[in-house]
Amino acid sequence: MKKLLLIPGSLRKHSFNKSLAMIAEEYLKTKPEVEVSVLDYSKLPVLNMDDSYPFPETVNEVREKISEADGLWFFCPEYNGSIPGGLKNMLDYASLSYERNNFASGSPLRGKFAAQSGAGGKMATAGAQAALTTLLKRCGCKVMTEDMVKIAVPMESFASGIYEPTPEVKEELIKEANAFLTFMGE
Template sequence: MKTLNISVFVGSLRRDSLNRKLATAVAHLAPPDFSFSQVGMDDLPLYNQDDDGHQAASVLRLRKQVKSSDGLLFVTPEYNRSIPGVLKNAIDHGSRPYGQSVWRGKPAGLLGISVGVVGTAVAQQHLRNILAYLDIPTLGQPEAFLHAHEAFFGTDGQFGPASLAFMQGWMGEYVTWVRKHQTGVAS
């Protein structure tokens, strides 16, 4: 059975990020033929078109990882009603130089968690607009605008009883989505 490699983009650089915790926990719900790898974004220079002809090693690493992935997972907080700059910067690097995007056709899922009750709804909608332009097929349902209440995570960092069933359901849909885009038919 082929291992499906998923590149994970966490839109927060903070060490104790709720979204990093979410990305780590959700990966544990995947079947054994899925492998999740968080993409480093903290060393990417700000995108500058002048650098397209001589991209930094960190940009080349990101582009190589995305090219070799079978799917994408974006796990993002919401900053000022949109996505964080670090995530947009990574997306821009992967889409350039013009006509050489590494994103096209990679199936994606979106998650986000926040202490606010609205979760990350607006950030995810902005991200969906960007991903649509880049021809990234994105899982539409179930949406996951997650509220980080006290029982969301257990003491072990995995999902608590109140959130486990929903997250298992989300992962099941995501796995089907990625497999569908690998074979053309849902498994």
């Protein structure tokens, strides 16, 4: 049984990227060999090393969910050419070693398989995906760099705040889900 943790990069209630994660979750739930869940990290405090070790309970919960997962699939928008601050904050917490000042003790991210998709503006999250790939590799993740879904959301979706993924987008996500499971050694 493979445990996949889906991680929306946006904390917005009706996030375009959460809609992609929901499509992926729906598909992955049809696979009996996969256990899938969506990570909620909206309650994390801003990282302050003075307040870590021991971590606040909300941080421990997120780190435990990441630690238990075999694979992490990120659905990330692009903010100013990079990833959103909330996601970066969560990844900073998840990258910290299990023991203070003992980097050899590992972290919840080290050794995890990772994939990513993104829905955003006309650049289709290319900058965010490049930044996230660099960050995840730096944290010791095994990052799938092929078959990543990048979607340029229509401008009217930004105006209305609503994005309805097309059947073609859904097919792309299913293709990426299958590629990720293969990448993980299903």
